[in-house]
Amino acid sequence: MSALKPGDKFPDGVVFSYIPYVEEQADIKSCGIPINYNASKEWADKKVVVFALPGAFTPVCSAAHVPGYIENLPKLKEKGVDVVAVLAYNDAYVMSAWGKANGVKGDDILFLSDPEAKFSKSIGWADEEGRTYRYAIVIDHGKVIYAQKERAKNVLEVSKAEAVLEAI
Template structure:
């Protein structure tokens, strides 16, 4: 599949893996059970910001990318965003722990796993190592309204929260 562009429909049958946050499993050492997250179905009638990155607990991702979205969350909600999700190649256990390490609770930001970078590869946006690339999408009721990939792995010019806020 070609990269997604504004005006495209979000692909059907997109399934990620994740561990829903729960208070009883809120400690970083507690493990939940991974389940499928049927993104196409869940996002059909919602305004969604999906940002993707190469890996959890990595320098740019942990120091700037995710914290920027955590900080911007109230402004994203003000602009009508129903779902904010971060996507990486890491498995659901790592993504869950990363969410807890960032003190994200509930469904404020979904920490989703792109197993084997299937989704990223399907849109041609996996990185050179075959992992999830760094990109961002805005999906409004099943239609892509923003789709940009970073020009380099450790650059934040089009997938950061500030860029998304400007695009909304």
């Protein structure tokens, strides 16, 4: 499959790994049980912003990318966004801990694992080592309305929350 572009249908069969947030396991040292998150099904009738990045707890990702979405979450919701999700190749345990480290509770932002960068590879947006490129995709009821990949690894321009807000 080639890179997604506006007008494309979001692919069928896209499944990520995910640990749902529960208050009883809010401590960063608590582990939940990973479950499959069928994005194709869950997002079919919703407006979704999914942003991907090279890895949890990495400099640009932790200092700017995720905080930008946390800060702009109310504005995204005002624009009709139902789901905001961050995606990386890290396993579901790491993604869950990263969400907790960022103070994200409930399903405000889903911290999804793309094991082995399977989805990112399927759209050509992963590097040779299997790490996810930095990108953002907006899906509106199953149709891609925005899809942009950053021009370089540590650049944060087209996938940051502000750029997505301007585009939708």
